[in-house]
Amino acid sequence: MSEQEILLETGTNEFEILEFHINEKAKEENKLEKNFFGMNVAKVVEVIESPNLGSNNYSVNPCFLGTIPLRDAVLPVIDLSIWLGMERVKHDHENIIVTQFSNSVQGFLVSGVVEINRLNWKDLIPPGNFIRKLNTKSIIGMVDKGEYFIQLLDLEHIVSDLNPGSIEEQWKTKVKTDKAYKVLVVEDSPTIRKMLEKNLVNSNFQVTITNNGEEAEKYLTDVKSQAELKNKTINEFIDIVISDIEMPLVDGFTLTKRIKRDTKLQKLPVILYSSIITDELRHKGESVGADYQVSKPDMNQMAEMAIKLIEGRQANTEN
Numbered sequence: 001m002s003e004q005e006i007l008l009e010t011g012t013n014e015f016e017i018l019e020f021h022i023n024e025k026a027k028e029e030n031k032l033e034k035n036f037f038g039m040n041v042a043k044v045v046e047v048i049e050s051p052n053l054g055s056n057n058y059s060v061n062p063c064f065l066g067t068i069p070l071r072d073a074v075l076p077v078i079d080l081s082i083w084l085g086m087e088r089v090k091h092d093h094e095n096i097i098v099t100q101f102s103n104s105v106q107g108f109l110v111s112g113v114v115e116i117n118r119l120n121w122k123d124l125i126p127p128g129n130f131i132r133k134l135n136t137k138s139i140i141g142m143v144d145k146g147e148y149f150i151q152l153l154d155l156e157h158i159v160s161d162l163n164p165g166s167i168e169e170q171w172k173t174k175v176k177t178d179k180a181y182k183v184l185v186v187e188d189s190p191t192i193r194k195m196l197e198k199n200l201v202n203s204n205f206q207v208t209i210t211n212n213g214e215e216a217e218k219y220l221t222d223v224k225s226q227a228e229l230k231n232k233t234i235n236e237f238i239d240i241v242i243s244d245i246e247m248p249l250v251d252g253f254t255l256t257k258r259i260k261r262d263t264k265l266q267k268l269p270v271i272l273y274s275s276i277i278t279d280e281l282r283h284k285g286e287s288v289g290a291d292y293q294v295s296k297p298d299m300n301q302m303a304e305m306a307i308k309l310i311e312g313r314q315a316n317t318e319n
Contacts, residue, residue, distance in 0.1 A: 012120075012254070013120055013121045013122065013250060013251055013253075013254040014118060014119065014120050014121070015040065015041075015042075015118075015119060015120075015121060015246060015251065016040070016041040016042075016116055016117065016118050016119070017038035017039060017040060017041060017116070017117050017119065017143070017150070017152060018038060018039055018040075018041050018044050018047075018097065018113065018115075018116055019036060019037070019038050019113070019114040019115055019116070019117055019150055020036070020037055020038070020039075020095070020097065020110045020111075020112060020113045020114060021034045021035060021036050021037070021110065021111050021112055021114060022034075022035050022037065022080060022081050022084070022086055022088055022110055022111045023035075023088060023089045023091070023111040023112075024081075024086055024087055024088065024089060025087065025089055032089055034111075034148075035086065035151075036114070036145070036148050036149065036150045036151070037080075037110075037150060037151050037152070037153055038117070038143065038150045038151070038152045038153065039097065039099070039108075039152070039153050039155055040152075040155075040246055041116060042246070042274070042275070042276070042278075042281075043099045043100065043101045043155060043275055043276075044097060044098070044099055045098040045099060045100050045105070046098045047095050047096070047097050047098070047113050048070070048095065048096050048098060048107075049093065049094075049095060049096075050093075050094040050095060050096050050109055051068060052092070052094075053065040053066060053068070053077055053079075053109065061162055062079075062082050063078050063079050063080075063082045063083045063162060064076065064077075064078060064079075064162070065077045065078065065079050065109060068096075068107070070098065070107075073105065075096075075098065075105065075106065075107045076106050076107065077096055077106070077107040077108075077109055078106060078107065078108050078109065078158070078159075078162065079109045080108045080109060080110055080153075080158075081109075081110075083138070083158055083162075084138070088111060089111075091111065093112070094109060094110065094111055094112065095109075095110050095111075095112055095113050096108065096109055096110075097110060097113070099155060100276065101155060101156065101159075101275030101276055101296070102156055102159065102275050102276075102295075102296045102297055103295075103296075103297035104159060106159065108155075117143070117150070119143060121213075121247065121248050121249055121250060121251045121254075122248075122249055122250075123143055123144075124140075124141035124142070124143060124152060124248035124249065125141055125142045125143070125144065125248075126141055126142075126248065127139045127140070127141060127142060127151075138153055138154050138157050138158050138161075139151050139152065139153065139154065140152050140153070140154045140188050140189060140248065141188075141248045154189050154191070156189055156191060156192060156275065156296070157189055157190070157191040157192075160191055161191075172199075172300060173199060173202070173203060173300045173301075173302070173303050173304065175203050175303045175304045175307065176202075176203050176204050177203060177204045177205065177303075177307050178204075179204075180204055180205065180206050181204075181205050181206070181239040181240065181306070181307070181310050182205070182206045182208070182237065182238050182239045182240075183200055183205045183206070183207055183208070183238075183239060183240050183241070183242055183306060184208050184210065184216060184219065184220070184238055184240070184241045184242070185197065185200070185207055185208065185209050185210070185242050185243075186210050186211075186212065186213060186215075186216040186241065186242070186243035186244060186247065186252065186255065187209070187211070187243070187244045187247070188211055188212050188244065188247045188248055189244070192244070192296075193209060193211075195299075196242070196299070196302070197209060199299065199300075199302060199303060200242075200302070200303060200306075203303035203307075205303070205306070208238075212247045212248050212249045212250060213243070213247055213249060213250025213251055213252065213254060213255035214249035214250045215249075216241070216243065216250070216255055217250060217255065217258065220238075220241075220259070220262075220265060223237045223238055224264050224265070227264075234264060234265060234267075234268065238268065239268075239269075239310045240268065240269045240270070240271065240306050240309060240310050241255075241256075241259065241268055241269070241270045241271070242270075242271045242273070242302065242306065243255055243256065243270065243271070243272055243273070244272075244273060244274065245272055245273065245274040245281065245285075246274065252272050252274075253272070253284055253285065253288050254288075256270045256272060256285070256288045256289055256290050257288040257289065259289075260288065260289035266289075267313065269291040269292075269306075269309035269310060269313055270289070270290050270291050271290070271291060271292045271293070271294065271302065271305060271306060271309070272285045272290045272292075272293045272294075273293065273294045273295065273296060273299065273302070274293075274295060274296065275295065275296050276295050276296075277293050277294065277295040281293070291309050292305050292309060
């Protein structure tokens with residue numbers, strides 16, 4: 001997968017998804033209905049053929065199909081159709097999509113893989129009323145392909161739901177700030193949003209939440225207007241921005257680039273985070289001016305680093 005990956009220009013608001021499908025029985029007799037889904041290519045390691053796994057009656061969760069050997073590792077496999085409440089029609093050449101994110105590696109069983117799509121985050125439509133029968137918490141957006149929609153999955157939500165408490169335990173921190181610093185959190189996943197907010201509130205931060213980069217830009221525009229109207233500084237309204245990288249409408253790289261190019265906002269510290277901060281992602285974050293970058297398995301460092309950046313900026317201002 002890495003050899004074929006298209007290197008995207010930083011701050012262009014573009015991303016890639018791996019499109020795949022899960023087959024169900026159609027209402028018409030002897031016909032299949034293909035349901036199309038997508039996941040971020042950055043989280044995909046490889047695609048392999050399924051060894052025809054059956055359901056594991058001994059598993060605590062029916063989604064868990066057991067494990068398979070993968071080179072020098074053992075790969076847990078999750079049946080996406082069961083998680084999504086679908087009755088998959090089995091066939092002999094199904095695929096397992098091997099993924100890595102948030103310090104875990106797992107495979108997702110699907111009916112088949114279609115292709116990689118290069119998209120703009122603005123192409124991603126919020127789920128809204130389009131999705132009724134599926135678990136909407138695991139769908140972060142939809143892409144209109146003309147003849148059908150691709151539903152983009154929130155993989156972190158799926159994995160954390162199957163192993164409740166695992167991610168939240170990793171994020172615990174004992175750091176507290178004496179002053180209630182004001183932080184803008186930008187995150188599209190309800191699961192991650194909730195855990196990050198809890199983490200920061202426990203560290204004595206005042207937290208404002210927006211669901212994506214576009215909402216964050218609107219909020220920051222309003223902050224600038226309020227500051228000008230009341231003859232105050234930006235820092236009296238907000239101390240730091242903490243943002244996910246992969247988001248619909250406007251991604252974290254693009255948001256950071258626009259903040260750092262804005263003369264009134266550019267001194268605001270920005271922390272970017274993602275499931276895995278690779279060398280390539282780190283380079284992209286640096287190129288748009290991010291002050292710090294952290295991977296989700298290391299989110300327990302978030303509050304501590306936010307405090308250091310805020311107080312470091314204040315010290316520089318005083319000098």
